[in-house]
Amino acid sequence: MKSLERFHIEHIFIGGRSLGSRAAAALARQLSDGAEGAVQGVICLSFPLHPPGQTHAHRQRSEVLRALPEHVPVLFVSGTEDNMCDRVLFDRMLTELKAPTEVFWLQGGSHGLKRSMAGGPWNRVNVARPGAVSSVRIRFSSATDRNVAALLVKNNNVLKLIRSEILQTEVRLLYELQYVLNNSFRGNKTLKGLERVEQCINRLKAMKLDEALEELTDLCPNRIQRGVSIRTGECDVPSQPTLEWLCLKVLGAAQLMSCTLSRCSRAFTLSKQQMKWDEFIILNMVITSMLSRLWVIFRGVLVSLSALYQQLLEFLGEVAQGHPMPFLTDFSLPADMAQLLGPSHAALLSKQAKYGSNAKDHKGKQQQQQQQKSSGVGVTKSGQTRRVKEDLGVAVERAIVHDTDMKPFLKAFRNLTECPEEAAEFQTGTSLGCFSSRFSAKNLPLLCCAEEKCSSEKAVSVTQESI
Numbered sequence: 529m530k531s532l533e534r535f536h537i538e539h540i541f542i543g544g545r546s547l548g549s550r551a552a553a554a555l556a557r558q559l560s561d562g563a564e565g566a567v568q569g570v571i572c573l574s575f576p577l578h579p580p581g582q583t584h585a586h587r588q589r590s591e592v593l594r595a596l597p598e599h600v601p602v603l604f605v606s607g608t609e610d611n612m613c614d615r616v617l618f619d620r621m622l623t624e625l626k627a628p629t630e631v632f633w634l635q636g637g638s639h640g641l642k643r644s645m646a647g648g649p650w651n652r653v654n655v656a657r658p659g660a661v662s663s664v665r666i667r668f669s670s671a672t673d674r675n676v677a678a679l680l681v682k683n684n685n686v687l688k689l690i691r692s693e694i695l696q697t698e699v700r701l702l703y704e705l706q707y708v709l710n711n712s713f714r715g716n717k718t719l720k721g722l723e724r725v726e727q728c729i730n731r732l733k734a735m736k737l738d739e740a741l742e743e744l745t746d747l748c749p750n751r752i753q754r755g756v757s758i759r760t761g762e763c764d765v766p767s768q769p770t771l772e773w774l775c776l777k778v779l780g781a782a783q784l785m786s787c788t789l790s791r792c793s794r795a796f797t798l799s800k801q802q803m804k805w806d807e808f809i810i811l812n813m814v815i816t817s818m819l820s821r822l823w824v825i826f827r828g829v830l831v832s833l834s835a836l837y838q839q840l841l842e843f844l845g846e847v848a849q850g851h852p853m854p855f856l857t858d859f860s861l862p863a864d865m866a867q868l869l870g871p872s873h874a875a876l877l878s879k880q881a882k883y884g885s886n887a888k889d890h891k892g893k894q895q896q897q898q899q900q901k902s903s904g905v906g907v908t909k910s911g912q913t914r915r916v917k918e919d920l921g922v923a924v925e926r927a928i929v930h931d932t933d934m935k936p937f938l939k940a941f942r943n944l945t946e947c948p949e950e951a952a953e954f955q956t957g958t959s960l961g962c963f964s965s966r967f968s969a970k971n972l973p974l975l976c977c978a979e980e981k982c983s984s985e986k987a988v989s990v991t992q993e994s995i
Contacts, residue, residue: 546575546576546639549575549576552570564599575618578614583614590624596626604631606632609638612639660770660855662766667761667850668758672846677751677754679839684745689832698818702726703726706722718815721798721799722815725822729788737778765843768848768854768855769853771847779868781829782868788826792822795819796820
């Protein structure tokens, strides 16, 4: 365009992202030669100063920026967690430029300008422990006793869920399915979805949340100690730095559970698409049922973490008032965990709080309805009332899986109404939930045969052997 006389270029801005920002800088240098007002400025989004982990190549990639004239300003927008732009090298490179520059850093942003898992102080695998005492002595009253007792109950609920046998069984099943898909169908999209779910589970293990909650149980006084402390008026409780550190761990685990729910939904959708295409029907039925159960389990963990966080905040306020030792000076804990979650997962917590106050009434109504159904149905006709026996169908006895119990996960949602979108999304998974997760890994390759090749006599049976 510059070589053609009928085009006159002036007062334009040139921008690009990643490699496009290097091309934009090179084009701005060419257009500005001999025409001072042609380019008004350059916008560089996520400038790739060096390849990931190869900081020695930063001078070669920044040559195009050093060649820009003084009358062409440059705006940089990069993330603090960008693995292709070391901040120290970037600041050093800015001092060598002739053009005026302005830099905007996106806190926690990756190379794609998206907030990564390590964006906040809570979203780290190993949150730095406070270098202060773990327990302090405060005035102890009956109100403090109730707060400590409620905190121990909420803490114990989370420990039961993350250490449950059924969760460990589903995780082992996930590993077995990944092994089969990786050896036979490496390019399968469902495998990629399962790998992303596995990443979240491995991160939860690396966080060592159960050890932190176990430490909280050891620091809190037991029932006998609380009874003695009420009479004496003083007791040793977890310190403010310890409670704030635990709040960060719980927030990180909650956001990880939110990410796990999204990834389970994505993997469920991919597996359901293959079922529509009549590909590996039985294998995908096993995968979708497993993902449905994992989704329910992690949803229960998320709600239990929310209840624990609220109790931690309440007890933290009392400890901070009795013995202030602030640990988080440049960051304030959110009053509600839902502020850090997505809209759909935050709705789960809001609905749990809404229906939690009417738990007893709701349970009584359910029992009353069950009694009415079991006794029969009243029918009124021409002014007369008579009882008719309701046809309930034939009862089917299903197989029982030992050492597993879904009650702790479903108990957290006894009074919870499903979101319409998520209920529709997992409708298929719920209906497939009758498949047992305890089956032999030897049978998995047989599940991949085409439907038309399997006759009724050679049907594959899923056993309940231990993995």
